[in-house]
Amino acid sequence: MDWRSVRLLRYGAAIGLVCAAVAQAADRPLIQAMAWLDPAQHLAALTTEPRPSTMVQDQQLIVGEALFHTPTLLGGQAAKAGLSCVSCHENGRDNPAFQFPNVSGKPGTADVTSSFFSSHRGNAKFDPITIPDLTVPGKISRTRDNHELETFIRGLIVEEFNGEEPAPAVLAALAHYVRSLKADPDSTRIALTVESELMAVDQAVGAALKMQQKDDSQLSRLLLASARHRLGLIHERYAGKRLTKERSAIISASRKLGAMQDGIKSDGFDEELEQWQRDFQKTRALISKKQHLSLYNPAVLKTVLAKTSN
Amino acid sequence: MHIFKLAMILGGATALVFNPGSAIAAGGGGGSSSAPSQSAPKYDASAEYQKGVTALKARNHKAAVKAFKRSLSVTSRNANAQYLLGVSYIGMNDYRKARKPLEKAVKYNGDLIGAHRDLAITYHKLKMADKAKASLNKLTAKDSACGSGCADKGELTKAIAKVKAAMNGGGSASYHPADSIEFASIGNGDLAYMGAVALINEKKYEAAIADLQLASMTFGPHPDILTYLGFANRKLKNFDSAEQYYQAALAVAPEHRGATEYYGELMVERGDLAGAKKKLARLESLCSFGCYEAEELRRWIGEASVS
Numbered sequence: 001m002d003w004r005s006v007r008l009l010r011y012g013a014a015i016g017l018v019c020a021a022v023a024q025a026a027d028r029p030l031i032q033a034m035a036w037l038d039p040a041q042h043l044a045a046l047t048t049e050p051r052p053s054t055m056v057q058d059q060q061l062i063v064g065e066a067l068f069h070t071p072t073l074l075g076g077q078a079a080k081a082g083l084s085c086v087s088c089h090e091n092g093r094d095n096p097a098f099q100f101p102n103v104s105g106k107p108g109t110a111d112v113t114s115s116f117f118s119s120h121r122g123n124a125k126f127d128p129i130t131i132p133d134l135t136v137p138g139k140i141s142r143t144r145d146n147h148e149l150e151t152f153i154r155g156l157i158v159e160e161f162n163g164e165e166p167a168p169a170v171l172a173a174l175a176h177y178v179r180s181l182k183a184d185p186d187s188t189r190i191a192l193t194v195e196s197e198l199m200a201v202d203q204a205v206g207a208a209l210k211m212q213q214k215d216d217s218q219l220s221r222l223l224l225a226s227a228r229h230r231l232g233l234i235h236e237r238y239a240g241k242r243l244t245k246e247r248s249a250i251i252s253a254s255r256k257l258g259a260m261q262d263g264i265k266s267d268g269f270d271e272e273l274e275q276w277q278r279d280f281q282k283t284r285a286l287i288s289k290k291q292h293l294s295l296y297n298p299a300v301l302k303t304v305l306a307k308t309s310n
Numbered sequence: 311m312h313i314f315k316l317a318m319i320l321g322g323a324t325a326l327v328f329n330p331g332s333a334i335a336a337g338g339g340g341g342s343s344s345a346p347s348q349s350a351p352k353y354d355a356s357a358e359y360q361k362g363v364t365a366l367k368a369r370n371h372k373a374a375v376k377a378f379k380r381s382l383s384v385t386s387r388n389a390n391a392q393y394l395l396g397v398s399y400i401g402m403n404d405y406r407k408a409r410k411p412l413e414k415a416v417k418y419n420g421d422l423i424g425a426h427r428d429l430a431i432t433y434h435k436l437k438m439a440d441k442a443k444a445s446l447n448k449l450t451a452k453d454s455a456c457g458s459g460c461a462d463k464g465e466l467t468k469a470i471a472k473v474k475a476a477m478n479g480g481g482s483a484s485y486h487p488a489d490s491i492e493f494a495s496i497g498n499g500d501l502a503y504m505g506a507v508a509l510i511n512e513k514k515y516e517a518a519i520a521d522l523q524l525a526s527m528t529f530g531p532h533p534d535i536l537t538y539l540g541f542a543n544r545k546l547k548n549f550d551s552a553e554q555y556y557q558a559a560l561a562v563a564p565e566h567r568g569a570t571e572y573y574g575e576l577m578v579e580r581g582d583l584a585g586a587k588k589k590l591a592r593l594e595s596l597c598s599f600g601c602y603e604a605e606e607l608r609r610w611i612g613e614a615s616v617s
Contacts, residue, residue, distance in 0.1 A: 072602050077507065079602035080568065102504045115508030122508060162511070225600050232599030251598045258600060 038099040038107035045097035047298040048189035064177025066204040070226040076162030092181040120159035135181040237295035355384035359530025371401035388531040389419030405435040427469035499528025515542040533563035571603035
């Protein structure tokens with residue numbers, strides 16, 4: 001038997017086990033984002049992403065990007081659904097596959113004045129608009145002088161999504177991230193990998209440590225929430241019996257971060273988080289090694305989607 | 311897409327509970343080490359309810375009875391399921407068996423006009439004239455309170471006319487209250503639910519409850535609907551009702567994050583911080599990757615502890 005046949009058999013077994021796991025969870029979407037993505041675009045939307053288009057890579061941008069991926073920041077129904085800024089704006093662009101039931105019209109649109117999400121902006125009309133690409137500057141000024149962008153982002157969080165009042169540092173980081181987005185005529189999508197998610201976890205935890213060292217516990221806590229959320233996104237793609245060990249390691253990593261979130265102001269937080277970072281490298285290696293068996297592999301996902309849609 | 315697939319995420323309901331025929335169902339008989347009561351099948355209360363509605367619409371009353379009974383085995387205080395169980399028995403011309411579930415339906419939700427109507431007719435068929443008259447009087451009292459312009463005016467007028475016709479010997483010998491389930495369709499249920507959530511966001515809690523009751527007519531004891539019924543009642547300071555709805559939601563879906571959070575918040579409002587902390591611990595164990603529900607309850611407890 002050649003290596004291709006062996007690999008095919010391994011995939012076949014993995015797919016069978018993933019399908020069995022999915023069948024157990026009859027009403028739960030395979031991947032949470034499927035709840036708000038156009039079913040016709042599931043495979044492409046779940047296995048690729050737009051090329052990242054930020055111009056700089058500094059600490060504030062890492063914080064802003066992590067917050068951009070954090071549902072807790074939005075609050076209300078959106079947070080409970082698992083939506084974050086990136087759900088509508090993939091890597092800061094638009095999302096042509098976004099289709100939230102009864103909030104979107106055609107894919108790529110959203111009714112931003114729906115009372116479903118907001119107690120402030122509901123206008124009692126179903127009037128979805130095309131989700132804008134944030135890499136292309138729009139009506140809102142992005143200059144640093146007038147803070148128009150910060151005011152606009154605050155309005156989105158507090159009024160459009162019923163989120164808690166964001167701290168100035170949160171707004172500053174988000175605005176910095178948006179200002180750093182660069183228009184890119186190349187719309188080619190790149191593969192979504194577990195590596196990019198794992199790197200984001202690492203970066204968010206690193207940023208949390210730095211923010212805590214600057215005595216910003218609130219932001220540090222939010223960044224740990226971001227890291228945990230992304231661990232959850234990895235976990236849901238490591239379905240099936242063959243990945244039980246990896247799932248346990250991911251849960252364990254998240255729970256340890258959770259304990260540190262609770263004790264963020266305690267002595268020894270820095271040392272504990274640094275130890276977590278060292279331990280996580282082992283988890284990271286374990287997870288990376290099995291990516292081909294996970295739902296990050298388009299072949300596995302395609303087969304599982306086909307089986308579960310029947 | 312069916313909105314309740316989404317709504318389950320919003321409410322944080324977990325899938326195993328909604329998986330009829332799961333490990334628990336497989337445990338009955340055949341050497342299970344647990345007592346029969348513990349290994350009895352646990353059904354998906356909402357799915358069974360919807361099966362019952364489908365059977366009732368197809369006039370397959372026997373299947374409808376079976377499905378509504380299964381739904382009620384999970385949460386017996388659901389007024390709509392009790393009502394439609396009664397309607398199913400009426401469909402079988404068995405007024406004797408229809409009586410109890412109809413009585414429970416009006417007890418658990420006094421606003422179910424159809425249930426009052428069918429209970430009055432059932433009493434009449436069972437030759438319980440005093441009770442029939444009392445039920446009719448409840449409808450006429452509601453009609454008087456309604457005045458000329460309330461939303462239920464048309465339904466009340468028709469219900470009273472139907473009861474009076476039955477009492478005067480009119481109507482068919484076997485009464486088929488099929489119109490009771492006309493509303494129950496996925497599309498209507500989704501719209502009512504979405505409308506209710508929007509109304510809750512607008513702090514219009516009484517109107518939200520009305521929409522949630524409509525959604526419940528389609529989906530039965532769905533944990534998301536029960537959770538929001540609890541939430542809206544809590545905001546109206548109907549704490550006992552709110553607690554009953556949260557308990558019902560958790561009976562249907564023990565791992566429901568939204569119900570757990572809101573129940574914890576109710577405990578904070580009642581001054582039961584120890585109870586709220588238990589709910590928070592439960593949420594932390596349910597949310598391996600953190601969740602907004604836990605964050606919110608933690609904030610409530612923190613603010614109450616400071617004040």
